[in-house]
Amino acid sequence: xxxxxxxxxxxxxxxxxxxxxxxxxxxxxxxxxxxxxxxxxxxxxxxxxxxxxxxxxxxxxxxxxxxxxxxxxxxxxxxxxxxxxxxxxxxxxxxxxxxxxxxxxxxxxxxxxxxxxxxxxxxxxxxxxxxxxxxxxxxxxxxxxxxxxxxxxxxxxxxxxx
Amino acid sequence: xxxxxxxxxxxxxxxxxxxxxxxxxxxxxxxxxxxxxxxxxxxxxxxxxxxxxxxxxxxxxxxxxxxxxxxxxxxxxxxxxxxxxxxxxxxxxxxxxxxxxxxxxxxxxxxxxxxxxxxxxxxxxxxxxxxxxxxxxxxxxxxxxxxxxxxxxxxxxxxxxxxxxxxxxxxxxxxxxxxxxxxxxxxxxxxxxxxxxxxxxxxxxxxxxxxxxxxxxxxxxxxxxxxxxxxxxxxxxxxxxxxxxxxxxxxxxxxxxxxxxxxxxxxxxxxxxxxxxxxxxxxxxxxxxxxxxxxxxxxxxxxxxxxxxxxxxxxxxxxxxxxxxxxxxxxxxxxxxxxxxxxxxxxxxxxxxxxxxxxxxxxxxxxxxxxxxxxxxxxxxxxxxxxxxxxxxxxxxxxxxxxxxxxxxxxxxxxxxxxxxxxxxxxxxxxxxxxxxxxxxxxxxxxxxxxxxxxxxxxxxxxxxxxxxxxxxxxxxxxxxxxxxxxxxxxxxxxxxxxxxxxxxxxxxxxxxxxxxxxxxxxxxxxxxxxxxxxxxxxxxxxxxxxxxxxxxxxxxxxxxxxxxxxxxxxxxxxxxxxxxxxxxxxxxxxxxxxxxxxxxxxxxxxxxxxxxxxxxxxxxxxxxxxxxxxxxxxxxxxxxxxxxxxxxxxxxxxxxxxxxxxxxxxxxxxxxxxxxxxxxxxxxxxxxxxxxxxxxxxxxxxxxxxxxxxxxxxxxxxxxxxxxxxxxxxxxxxxxxxxxx
Numbered sequence: 001x002x003x004x005x006x007x008x009x010x011x012x013x014x015x016x017x018x019x020x021x022x023x024x025x026x027x028x029x030x031x032x033x034x035x036x037x038x039x040x041x042x043x044x045x046x047x048x049x050x051x052x053x054x055x056x057x058x059x060x061x062x063x064x065x066x067x068x069x070x071x072x073x074x075x076x077x078x079x080x081x082x083x084x085x086x087x088x089x090x091x092x093x094x095x096x097x098x099x100x101x102x103x104x105x106x107x108x109x110x111x112x113x114x115x116x117x118x119x120x121x122x123x124x125x126x127x128x129x130x131x132x133x134x135x136x137x138x139x140x141x142x143x144x145x146x147x148x149x150x151x152x153x154x155x156x157x158x159x160x161x162x
Numbered sequence: 163x164x165x166x167x168x169x170x171x172x173x174x175x176x177x178x179x180x181x182x183x184x185x186x187x188x189x190x191x192x193x194x195x196x197x198x199x200x201x202x203x204x205x206x207x208x209x210x211x212x213x214x215x216x217x218x219x220x221x222x223x224x225x226x227x228x229x230x231x232x233x234x235x236x237x238x239x240x241x242x243x244x245x246x247x248x249x250x251x252x253x254x255x256x257x258x259x260x261x262x263x264x265x266x267x268x269x270x271x272x273x274x275x276x277x278x279x280x281x282x283x284x285x286x287x288x289x290x291x292x293x294x295x296x297x298x299x300x301x302x303x304x305x306x307x308x309x310x311x312x313x314x315x316x317x318x319x320x321x322x323x324x325x326x327x328x329x330x331x332x333x334x335x336x337x338x339x340x341x342x343x344x345x346x347x348x349x350x351x352x353x354x355x356x357x358x359x360x361x362x363x364x365x366x367x368x369x370x371x372x373x374x375x376x377x378x379x380x381x382x383x384x385x386x387x388x389x390x391x392x393x394x395x396x397x398x399x400x401x402x403x404x405x406x407x408x409x410x411x412x413x414x415x416x417x418x419x420x421x422x423x424x425x426x427x428x429x430x431x432x433x434x435x436x437x438x439x440x441x442x443x444x445x446x447x448x449x450x451x452x453x454x455x456x457x458x459x460x461x462x463x464x465x466x467x468x469x470x471x472x473x474x475x476x477x478x479x480x481x482x483x484x485x486x487x488x489x490x491x492x493x494x495x496x497x498x499x500x501x502x503x504x505x506x507x508x509x510x511x512x513x514x515x516x517x518x519x520x521x522x523x524x525x526x527x528x529x530x531x532x533x534x535x536x537x538x539x540x541x542x543x544x545x546x547x548x549x550x551x552x553x554x555x556x557x558x559x560x561x562x563x564x565x566x567x568x569x570x571x572x573x574x575x576x577x578x579x580x581x582x583x584x585x586x587x588x589x590x591x592x593x594x595x596x597x598x599x600x601x602x603x604x605x606x607x608x609x610x611x612x613x614x615x616x617x618x619x620x621x622x623x624x625x626x627x628x629x630x631x632x633x634x635x636x637x638x639x640x641x642x643x644x645x646x647x648x649x650x651x652x653x654x655x656x657x658x659x660x661x662x663x664x665x666x667x668x669x670x671x672x673x674x675x676x677x678x679x680x681x682x683x684x685x686x687x688x689x690x691x692x693x694x695x696x697x698x699x700x701x702x703x704x705x706x707x708x709x710x711x712x713x714x715x716x717x718x719x720x721x722x723x724x725x726x727x728x729x730x731x732x733x734x735x736x737x738x739x740x741x742x743x744x745x746x747x748x749x750x751x752x753x754x755x756x757x758x759x760x761x762x763x764x765x766x767x768x769x770x771x772x773x774x775x776x777x778x779x780x781x782x783x784x785x786x787x788x789x790x791x792x793x794x795x796x797x798x799x800x801x802x803x804x805x806x807x808x809x810x811x812x813x814x815x816x817x818x819x820x821x822x823x824x825x826x827x828x829x830x831x832x833x834x835x836x837x838x839x840x841x842x843x844x845x846x847x848x849x850x851x852x853x854x855x856x857x858x859x860x861x862x863x864x865x866x867x868x869x870x871x872x873x874x875x876x877x878x879x880x881x882x883x884x885x886x887x888x889x890x891x892x893x894x895x896x897x898x899x900x901x902x903x904x
Binding site for chain 1: 203205206207208242244245246247249251257258260262263265266267269487490491492494495497498
């Protein structure tokens with residue numbers, strides 16, 4: 001017996017319009033029906049970030065296989081919300097890691113600017129595709145997209161933490 | 163980019179100078195600022211915005227007034243959490259409105275803000291009362307932060323053993339001072355006795371050496387004794403304090419730290435404090451004393467040579483600092499690589515059935531190989547690293563000792579210095595180095611001591627939140643239970659109860675049903691005052707539960723929670739929890755009522771059977787029934803049963819339900835159940851959904867209403883009828899008839 005996919009409500013990107021975006025919420029129009037207070041969620045935030053499921057009041061509206069197929073305006077609005085919901089600085093450079101009181105204090109340069117944060121000892125996770133995920137003491141995540149392309153000093157610092 | 167530290171991101175009733183100017187400019191005359199929370203994000207980028215709660219409005223201020231919501235329009239405030247970010251939003255009559263976004267680092271601050279807002283708009287707590295509470299909290303926090311440092315507090319804790327502490331330090335210093343004497347006696351021996359051939363001095367010098375050795379032996383014995391005694395005394399004092407504190411904590415704190423967290427604080431942190439105290443605090447005095455004594459001796463012997471002695475110290479201090487900084491990373495990595503090997507092995511053993519049934523053996527073998535070679539590499543890195551530092555530092559010491567011999571030797575040859583002096587000098591030189599390094603170590607360990615101690619104080623400084631009010635009273639309960647607009651949240655974000663109003667008459671038996679997560683168990687826990695609601699009141703016989711002595715409440719209210727935990731004791735002990743000095747007959751009667759007697763009697767040791775840690779030697783159903791027996795033995799006025807029959811098979815469930823019917827007559831009883839058939843004898847059923855009471859009535863009334871209860875009822879019947887192949891329709895009526903005649 002093969003799995004039934006009928007429970008997946010896949011939306012046609014051409015019929016989905018994003019009308020408004022605010023923080024983590026959207027107003028959508030699908031085939032003329034307007035949905036307010038819609039929250040987009042990525043089922044696979046790391047492995048398939050292009051897939052998005054829309055929720056309104058816990059009710060699933062449907063799934064986009066690739067949100068990038070939306071028209072430009074809709075895509076921009078959706079991306080502005082995804083930027084808030086999936087805010088995750090990308091580490092470009094590790095400036096220093098020093099140990100303070102049993103924790104590690106990181107100074108890094110990210111795509112969002114220079115950041116200082118503290119982590120516990122076991123804080124770097126290697127994702128399946130080789131990217132690195134650093135978690136700080138508040139459980140905030142920072143991602144290293146292509147660790148092998150960082151400068152040698154940054155790589156040295158990271159290698160000590162893996 | 164500089165951002166305000168996470169701890170300071172919420173200000174309660176800020177003074178005028180604490181308030182940013184741009185916020186001030188948007189305030190109306192006479193408007194009072196209750197709280198200011200600072201975000202660390204603006205949209206999807208780092209930045210700062212102020213979320214300001216006043217007595218009248220909620221404002222969001224960046225360069226301009228970005229948002230403004232009158233408090234009168236707000237019905238609730240909440241936070242939605244994502245991977246890294248959280249969105250703060252308020253519900254108004256016109257729907258939900260998001261106001262600000264921040265990272266999880268600011269969650270604690272916004273959490274408090276949300277609770278304050280909800281207390282005002284949902285709890286309708288009078289503004290002046292709230293203000294009073296918050297202001298007293300602000301003062302407390304300030305007092306705690308500023309006046310007492312961790313070290314002072316720690317020494318305060320250790321006051322009962324201060325004499326022991328001082329004695330240990332004194333003896334340890336004495337040992338070191340006595341240790342300074344032999345090199346001096348050697349100098350006398352060489353210079354005065356041997357070189358000058360004064361045989362008459364020899365017995366005195368030898369005698370002095372013997373005396374020094376005897377004193378040393380005696381002091382060492384005393385030292386070992388005192389150390390052992392001090393270690394035990396320190397741990398016992400600290401662990402005792404933390405353990406006693408455990409009982410004062412409410413379950414909210416248990417949830418906050420997690421059982422593992424509390425566990426490690428009692429066991430590990432007290433050990434750590436003891437270790438650092440004996441390894442850092444006491445040696446600090448010893449090493450400081452040694453540096454002074456030995457340093458003074460060296461200088462009086464030869465000031466110039468002393469300068470040479472000091473030469474390698476900067477080199478080795480720098481080497482030490484580099485080592486400290488880097489070594490922890492290397493060793494930490496080694497430890498992580500090691501734990502990876504352990505985790506592969508434990509996965510293989512614990513998930514053996516998964517590994518084998520999916521044929522994942524090759525993958526695991528590969529993982530294991532990988533982790534082994536990673537560990538090997540990490541270990542070689544540690545070796546290489548160590549080889550880079552220590553030989554260089556060692557060389558500096560060798561160089562300086564050679565220089566001492568070179569210059570000192572020349573002085574001796576020139577006759578400016580005696581042979582005995584240079585010999586004693588070199589002995590003292592090595593005695594000087596070790597306390598210097600010791601001191602560096604001590605200072606570092608002292609920091610770790612402060613860290614470990616402050617973890618202890620995190621627990622010790624908690625003000626117990628659920629405890630007897632000073633005016634709490636003993637009450638003989640009649641059994642009326644009342645919930646007035648009860649709101650409760652475990653984490654400050656999600657409200658498990660949202661304005662529950664409930665009134666139960668003395669002796670009434672009510673059922674509580676609803677989907678999982680609807681708040682039933684939370685309500686049960688609040689009723690026995692394990693937690694305090696954030697908003698609202700629970701009353702027994704019209705008295706606020708906070709005004710009833712906990713001991714009085716616990717004597718008269720019994721609760722059996724889902725998946726009950728038992729103590730590591732015998733079955734009899736666990737049942738007798740309900741009543742001190744219970745007679746054997748009473749225990750058996752209670753067990754019979756809970757339908758566990760037959761089972762117990764089948765065990766060779768019957769009621770004297772040890773149940774193991776948390777009752778692990780009994781099955782879920784057996785544990786549930788032992789807990790039920792304990793509750794029944796208590797003969798409570800009010801009985802709260804959370805899924806009493808969940809872990810039982812259908813036959814036993816039926817028996818227990820029948821027995822419950824008899825036992826609960828005349829007692830106020832609240833039964834939480836998924837299986838609705840358990841509720842057949844209750845006079846009223848309360849249906850909860852999403853933290854609220856949505857329906858209320860008798861079984862028949864609720865079925866007529868066509869609401870959630872009917873859906874739950876039908877879903878259960880459907881399961882039954884499908885199984886027996888009955889038609890759904892006829893099945894329903896048949897089953898209902900069956901139940902009504904039961």
